[in-house]
Amino acid sequence: MxxxxxxxxxxxxxxxxxxxxxxxxxxxxxxxxxxxxxxxxxxxxxxxxxxxxxxxxxxxxxxxxxxxxxxxxxxxxxxxxxxxxxxxxxxxxxxxxxxxxxxxxxxxxxxxxxxxxxxxxxxxxTRGRVVYASKERVSDTAITYEELADPKWKGRICIRDGQHSYNIGLFASMIAHHGVDYTETWLRGFKDNLARKPDGNDRSQAKAIMAGECDIALGNTYYVGLMMTNEKDPEEKEWAAAIKVLFPNSADRGTHVNIxxxxxxxxxxxxxxxxxxxxxxxxxxxxxxxxxxxxxxxxxxxxKTSDIVTSFGTIKPDTLSLADIAANRKAASELVDKVGFNDGPTQ
The missing domain is CATH 3.40.190.10 (Periplasmic binding protein-like II)
Incomplete structure (x- = not known):
């Protein structure tokens, strides 16, 4: 016993x-x-x-x-x-x-x-902060975080609250790689590409993609596994089936991970x-x-990773020290407010 x-x-x-x-x-x-x-x-x-x-x-x-x-x-x-x-x-x-x-x-x-x-x-x-992409409407097989500010995605991105710790971690990593000024400009472009105001949690971004509200979203890898295996709420399996996982920056520095x-x-x-x-x-x-x-x-x-996690694809983690990323969290939070990220796209 x-x-x-x-x-x-x-x-x-x-x-x-x-x-x-x-x-x-x-x-x-x-x-x-x-x-x-x-x-x-x-x-x-x-x-x-x-x-x-x-x-x-x-x-x-x-x-x-x-x-x-x-x-x-x-x-x-x-x-x-x-x-x-x-x-x-x-x-x-x-x-x-x-x-x-x-x-x-x-x-x-x-x-x-x-x-x-x-x-x-x-x-x-670790869990990757990845891009959920519509299997039906997104043909891209690769993406970078920097591209989230590209006008090609205007009106096509969903995301949860910009001040959520998952997003602050990613934004802090952008500051660590590119500096505050670049990240501010990037956040403004990212904001203008949003389909709506930031809302919901990571799982609901996959639901929004299935519903056609947006084509891509940011989410953690492990939520995909949780949705794929959710017997209590089987509709979440449909959300997971509607998306594919893209690992940003796989061709260069690697995907941002949290722990x-x-x-x-x-x-x-x-x-x-x-x-x-x-x-x-x-x-x-x-x-x-x-x-x-x-x-x-x-x-x-x-x-070893589990079979389900392996099915997402191959992750190349960003090797930037998490201590360095954490040091930029306050600046990242301030930028979210400065650019009005949570107000959603400028009409």
């Missing part, structure tokens, strides 16, 4: 998560605060406990993770932080709730451009077990389990 115990607690919960008693601080356990849904990480937790005998306790939060750990202070039971998006990893670091890890095993398995130079966070899997990642909590009470867990997550075995579950790409070179 598995020793893993997964606990899901909403942000509004007022009772202490580890009210189960002193067991949370006992030997042989590790406490995980996660922005990622427990069911998505359960297979890798099962594998970790099977290999090490160390049980896991999981607190899932959909927001406010940094604030919670800060409020708990030195008595926080958090050992490891799991999250998605470079922005949230940087938020945890800048919020003072992480501590550096210098570990040869982790550094060997995770390429340098997917980890914080000071060891405050580490990437585990899911991990960090060691500042006051980890089970630090040794936490580092063991982080070493396991960095391993090829764990990356492949994790990546298959969430339809993402392992960061370890040579690690």
């Amino acid at each position: 598995s020793r893993i115990r997964t606990t899901v607690v909403g942000l509004a919960a007022t009772t202490a998560f580890f009210a189960i008693g002193s067991q949370a601080f006992a030997d042989g356990e590790v406490n995980i605060y996660s922005y990622r849904q427990p069911e998505l990480i359960q297979p890798v937790l099962d594998a970790f406990t099977k290999e090490t005998g160390i049980a896991t306790n999981v607190l899932f939060l959909d927001k406010g993770l940094v604030e919670r750990i800060s409020a708990e202070g030195v008595n926080s039971p958090a050992d490891v932080i799991l999250t998605v998006d470079i922005g949230r990893l940087v938020e945890a670091r800048d919020g003072g709730v992480t501590q550096p890890v210098s570990n040869e095993i982790i550094n060997k398995d995770i390429p340098a451009h997917y980890r914080d130079p000071a060891g405050e966070w580490f990437g585990l899997t 899911s990642g991990m960090a060691l909590a500042k006051n980890a009470p089970n630090k040794d077990n936490a580092v063991k867990f982080m070493e396991f997550l960095a391993s090829g075995e764990a990356q492949e389990i994790y990546a298959e579950q969430v339809f993402e790409y392992p960061v370890m070179p040579g690690a």
